[in-house]
């Protein structure tokens with residue numbers, strides 16, 4: 548499962564792990580905030596043994612802070628992997644030279660990578676994009692250079708920074724990196740995988756060692772189960788009934804609320820409430836693919852996005868289930 552800020556907290560990671568994600572990633576953690584012991588960052592690097600293998604991802608803009616943050620992650624959390632984010636396109640990160648901003652300063656990117664690899668004993672990996680923009684798709688050469696810094700795997704999201712999340716992910720350069728005879732580290736392909744068929748196709752066409760799935764997990768954490776079954780048997784997982792899926796969504800609500808209410812939760816005050824957990828989970832539910840194509844579902848979706856209690860959400864999920872059944876029976 549892909550790292551996603553405000554999405555892949557421990558509760559969601561454990562759920563996806565249970566449904567077959569081979570590896571899960573934390574939300575990205577700011578190196579500077581971690582060094583300052585900001586509560587939210589300390590919360591993000593907390594790892595539960597049940598989610599292993601798990602990667603903690605950090606981002607930052609200079610060698611010293613990245614090395615220090617890497618050491619903190621290793622000593623405080625002992626994740627299986629330390630991942631470096633050189634792919635985040637948002638202005639407050641890339642605009643300051645971190646994340647995908649490093650695609651403009653590849654020498655600094657390589658220095659950070661080399662020094663972080665030297666500073667910790669756990670494996671270090673990198674996640675990045677094709678390049679800064681259409682004219683600067685540097686990934687094929689960059690992949691070799693990153694490998695030479697000692698990283699143990701590379702994830703490539705098939706877009707440039709300029710594309711943000713627009714257009715379609717272009718996997719051809721991911722395939723070229725993988726086909727490069729000099730590359731011996733695992734290459735993880737990422738971008739726009741939404742179905743088991745697309746997952747299988749990515750392996751077949753581009754030869755990648757693994758795929759990373761992000762947005763398609765919204766409202767269907769069971770996607771990993773289907774992908775896994777499909778990769779193994781070429782058939783979809785037909786054991787997952789509608790009622791089973793609705794129960795999973797209710798469980799997701801419960802775990803999100805429980806996670807938000809944890810006594811040792813270091814998250815900011817407003818999240819330490821039932822509402823914190825509800826706010827976190829409701830956009831997942833509103834995006835659930837099961838609700839696509841149901842006539843006049845908009846009102847229900849809006850109600851889901853405005854719900855403030857578990858009971859409200861459970862009632863709306865029951866209503867949604869009945870609407871799906873009616874639709875399928877007609």
Ligand SMILES: Cc1cc2nc3c(=O)[nH]c(=O)nc-3n(C[C@H](O)[C@H](O)[C@H](O)COP(=O)(O)O)c2cc1C
Nearest residue numbers: 549550551552574575632704738739740760761762
């Ligand atoms: C809400 C959201 C938050 C994200 N946060 C991160 C992050 O913290 N670190 C990171 O490397 N990528 C982050 N990404 C990018 C995803 O990991 C992934 O590269 C991207 O969504 C493309 O994959 P997909 O098409 O499967 O979603 C984020 C994406 C979304 C939609």
